Amino acid sequence: MTPDTDKSPADEIGFKPLYAQVRDRLVRRLVDGTWAPGMPLPSEMELARQLNVSQGTVRKALDSMTADNMLIRRQGRGTFVAEPEESRILFQFYRLVPDVGIASFPDSRVISHGSARATKAEATALGIEEGGDVWRIERIRSLAGQPMLVETITLPADRFPGFGELTEIPNNVYRLYSERWGITIASAGERLKAIAASGRDARKLGCEKGEPLLLISRVARDLEDRPVELRWSRCISRDLHYSVNLR
Amino acid sequence: MTPDTDKSPADEIGFKPLYAQVRDRLVRRLVDGTWAPGMPLPSEMELARQLNVSQGTVRKALDSMTADNMLIRRQGRGTFVAEPEESRILFQFYRLVPDVGIASFPDSRVISHGSARATKAEATALGIEEGGDVWRIERIRSLAGQPMLVETITLPADRFPGFGELTEIPNNVYRLYSERWGITIASAGERLKAIAASGRDARKLGCEKGEPLLLISRVARDLEDRPVELRWSRCISRDLHYSVNLR
DNA sequence: GAGTGGTCTAGACCACCTA
DNA sequence: AGGTGGTCTAGACCACTCC
Secondary structure, eight states: OOOSSOOOOTTSSSOOOHHHHHHHHHHHHHHTTSSOTTOBOOOHHHHHHHHTSOHHHHHHHHHHHHHTTSEEEETTTEEEEOOTTSHHHHTTSOOEEESSSOOOOOEEEEEEEEEEEOOHHHHHHHTSOTTOEEEEEEEEEEETTEEEEEEEEEEEGGGSTTGGGOSOOOSOHHHHHHHHHOOOEEEEEEEEEEEEOOHHHHHHHTSOTTOEEEEEEEEEEETTOOEEEEEEEEEOOSSEEEEEEEO | OOOOSOOOGGGSSSOOOHHHHHHHHHHHHHHTTSSOTTOBOOOHHHHHHHHTSOHHHHHHHHHHHHHTTSEEEETTTEEEEOOTTSHHHHHHSOOEEESSSOOOOOEEEEEEEEEEEOOHHHHHHHTSOTTOEEEEEEEEEEETTEEEEEEEEEEEGGGSTTGGGOSOOOSOHHHHHHHHHOOOEEEEEEEEEEEEOOHHHHHHHTSOTTOEEEEEEEEEEETTOOEEEEEEEEEEOSSEEEEEEEO
16 A cells, blocks of 8 residues: 555655654554553554555564564564563663672662752753752662662652652662653663762761772663653672673 | 473574575675675675575665674665774774763873783683683773773784784774784673772872772674673773663 | 665565464 | 464665766
8 A cells, every 4th residue: 555645755854764753653652651561562464554554664663663672572472562570671771790690680778768959960961950840769779688789869850740659669660650650761871980989878888988889870761762760879899790782 | 292481482493584694694704804894795686686585685684784883884875894993883882981071082002012821711701711822912091191091902812813023003903903804893792890999000090099990891702703802991980981872 | 877775565475372 | 273473575766876
């Protein structure tokens, strides 16, 4: 079938190939919750009919979304919206690996949790105004009972209404963001530095003041690439390392 | 029959999709130097004829190699072998960015350079025998005249014959590997830690002993995914950070 | 104008899953 | 057996580059 809608908008300034437009439309259905995590999408054929494009074009859009971990495709079963609890999504954003042995997910203990005003750094990272309303959470994370990381999470208040009333904050906050506010974390940028442990952090981590810590500043983004979380982790890397693959 | 645990689908005997076989054959031509960096490849149509597959299958192989930065495709011009001197490739493996301002490439000063026996750690990383012959190079790298990192590079001697006779080692060693030994660095794994500066490193970097440094251990791999370089960088991250994007 | 890669379509067959 | 995604082919048209 030939799409009866405008097919060659070459006169447009912002030209996008058809498969990219299809992708945008499908992403929008993820954003607005039409398709929730875990749900199956219609088949390629069905989507092609709905959108008035060929199956190949739908496939190109789906493949690109799968490459970005938004979808999971299983031959013979169908295409599904990726869930934040799946281990491969979990470790997508968790790059800390023990020097010996296999990676495991740390426990969390919240030590403070409430509303605050955005500092300049927070405002810049989150794309909001300095002094704007944010939620701020501080947690200590442990492996095998051993504190290894203290982290400060900052969230723009307007994207997370009612966050302050939560009585409990689960270990996997990305699943919480998804279930409670329909916000899917799709990508993140991280910046790493080596710093000396402050007195406060040293006390929390049970290490010496001045001990070298790995500082990880993460800006996490949603499906539409808007920043939604700032996370500032200070980590004892004596028996751990941060692992990246460069291609 | 008895469906044991989930097995990966491509666990089968030797089955590979046609486009993956085509990719393998094309990669081999890069490895053996048939197509050198900067050279144009035959057109898709020509390759399809040569390999007796359809243009679409050739395209899928070329697209995958382009995604892995082995090739560069330019509409209307052709497909070219990626060159290690292009800034795109340069920054592919260099993730250190100043906190303010734009990234630039540091100068290098070699402070030692010669043959050695592989330590256990080096042997494990490079997949050679402990005590095997290696080249070892130590360099200090500076930005705007300011030393910011000291690095130790270890190379397996058999992959780099004659390395010891070099009188000068250029700043961009990946270009050297390519031009002199036909070895293309295609990917790398990096591990980061925060450590305290040793007395030796502190002297070289002009910082205090015990100052927190970012330790970056890189294993660089060739087109066939074999480890060919181990690099151990200790970096002053006071005004710099290591930048990663997670998708 | 000729040649290249980029997009889009259409249809075939295969491997896999569920029922 | 019927539906799904995965692969492969063939051909059309477009946008870009070079001559």
